[in-house]
Amino acid sequence: MKLLTALAATAAIALPVAAYQASETATPAEAATQGATQLGPMVMTTPGDDEAPGAVDKSQVTAGTYEVDPGHTLVTFTVDHLGFSSYTGQFGNPSGTLVLDPANPTEAELNVSFPISAVSTTSEQLDEHLQSEDFFNAAEYPEATFTATDIFVEGNNAGIRGNLSMAGVTKSVVLQAQFYGAGTNPMSGEPNIGFRATTSINRSDWGIDYALPALSDEVLLVIDAAFVKQGDGAAAPAPTEDEG
Numbered sequence: 001m002k003l004l005t006a007l008a009a010t011a012a013i014a015l016p017v018a019a020y021q022a023s024e025t026a027t028p029a030e031a032a033t034q035g036a037t038q039l040g041p042m043v044m045t046t047p048g049d050d051e052a053p054g055a056v057d058k059s060q061v062t063a064g065t066y067e068v069d070p071g072h073t074l075v076t077f078t079v080d081h082l083g084f085s086s087y088t089g090q091f092g093n094p095s096g097t098l099v100l101d102p103a104n105p106t107e108a109e110l111n112v113s114f115p116i117s118a119v120s121t122t123s124e125q126l127d128e129h130l131q132s133e134d135f136f137n138a139a140e141y142p143e144a145t146f147t148a149t150d151i152f153v154e155g156n157n158a159g160i161r162g163n164l165s166m167a168g169v170t171k172s173v174v175l176q177a178q179f180y181g182a183g184t185n186p187m188s189g190e191p192n193i194g195f196r197a198t199t200s201i202n203r204s205d206w207g208i209d210y211a212l213p214a215l216s217d218e219v220l221l222v223i224d225a226a227f228v229k230q231g232d233g234a235a236a237p238a239p240t241e242d243e244g
Helices: 001-024 028-038 124-130
Strands: 064-068 074-081 084-093 093-098 107-114 143-154 157-166 169-184 192-200 218-230
Touching: none
Parallel strands: none
Antiparallel strands: 064 093, 064 218, 074 084, 074 218, 093 107, 107 143, 143 157, 157 169, 169 192, 192 218
């Protein structure tokens, strides 16, 4: 049931996000505005009894440098498979930093890298194929990176323009992002902050054109990002298999 719900949510935003990305006048400001309606249904709410340590409360966000939590940050990609179904996979185990001042969020600095070797689907054979020259060519280009260049914030939503580099090609993309929550993680005692974002790209723009058009050119990306504040003796988060 959770899988069906996730696919339904993905399908619900795929067309409007694609239309937004196709616009020649797309700006981070427009992304922030659209994010309020398109991302809202995809963002889970915290329990009403306030037992969760994190909440959609910007007063819990403090200025400083945050490091990606690799065990709780991932990019989910969805493509059309032969017109029969949508197909989803993930990239995990990233690294990167977010330098953030809640008093001036448009000046935030964001850099994130994902190892191509961390791609995961329901098929080990496909995982290996995705790393080959037909797709990402991981032997020559082992990482995909995103570096923010322009940020617009409106309430809990943001439009983030940045450079996405993969398979040896760098292109500008705009993410529709939404603040998910912040607070102190009771397991580590460190401040945490999280976001969810989405965008739609054409993989052929990065030279990844294997099996077009049987496999769609359009790829929907959903990013779930968690960060842990550094400093004051805080240790960098380590990859974990738990869900906590």
